[in-house]
Amino acid sequence: MVELTESFESIFKTKLARLLMTNRFGKSIYVFDELDSTQDYANALPITESVHGTIVIARKQNMGKGRIGRSWISPEGGLWMSIVIGPDFSADNIIFTQFIGALAVADAIQQTTKIRSRLKWPNDVLINEKKVCGILVDVNLESKDKKIVMGLGLNANIESSLINDYLTADTTRATTIKEEYGNDIDLVNLTKSIVDRIEYYYYDFLSSGKALEIIALWKKNSDMFGRRAIVYDGIEKIMGEVIDIAHDGSLLMKLADESIRKITYFRNVTFR
Ligand code: BTN
Secondary structure, three states, X not given: OOOOOOOHHHHHHHHHHHHOOOOOOOOOEEEEEEEOOHHHHHHHOOHHHOOOOOEEEEXXXXXXXXXXXXXXXXXXXXXXXXXXXXXXXXXXXXXXXXXXXXXHHHHHHHHXXXXXXXXXXXXXXXXXXXXXXXXXXXXXXXOOOOEEEEEEEEOOOOOOHHHHOOOOOOOOOEOOHHHHHOOOOOHHHHHHHHHHHHHHHHHHOHHHOOHHHHHHHHHHOOOOOOOEEEEEOOOOEEEEEEEEEOOOOOEXXXXXXXXXXXXXXXXXXXXX
């Protein structure tokens, strides 16, 4: 006799669809047992199959992608999700998508575990100074199918050693919700909270002309300001004090000679 057990994909998708309170985000959900990368999958979906708010989730990724060409370790137990935004998306707002993603993740972690996480520019969510989540924003505005894809990699129910063993010296150490909270958490509930909060920040701020208020909210959730930091892109090393976020989303640093330097999204920041 064949035993019928429901798959991870169908359980996750059914439960998430039932829980979500959103109007637009998560109306179309793709869940996979395994993918090379949810980001690649969402980027490749034609816009007819990936309307605004479409979510792609994989239980594990074999070739997860991080920022600046890095790979992203994505074993079973984490939340690996990409969200399609667009196509009616103003190019001016691209930089703010990473901020609303980080704010949404911080809110969801607080709601589900009561843990207060902090944000690190440009795209990280930290708990106790260690990275628990990274956000990757891909922009497809030149192609026929115009869209933004926001990828969230959240180390949820996994051991941090699985990640830290692979990191290079210049990378922020990783942590996981399991280690900080002391328990596994329900991935579907966590996903529901994140998607609810993304919809909130998207409609109440980003698409209603209040993008600059997102910067203010982001700053309230960050401990970076006033700290000494190093920015290194493999060529130039910039040392100074983190002082603000500019209106275009770049980081402002005060250097030793008192000059102010703008750091763009493509750089990496470490604290001294
Ligand atoms: C970073 O470098 O901090 C960003 C990491 C983003 C990882 C996520 S996991 C889901 C989505 N799919 C990917 O291949 N990457 C993003």
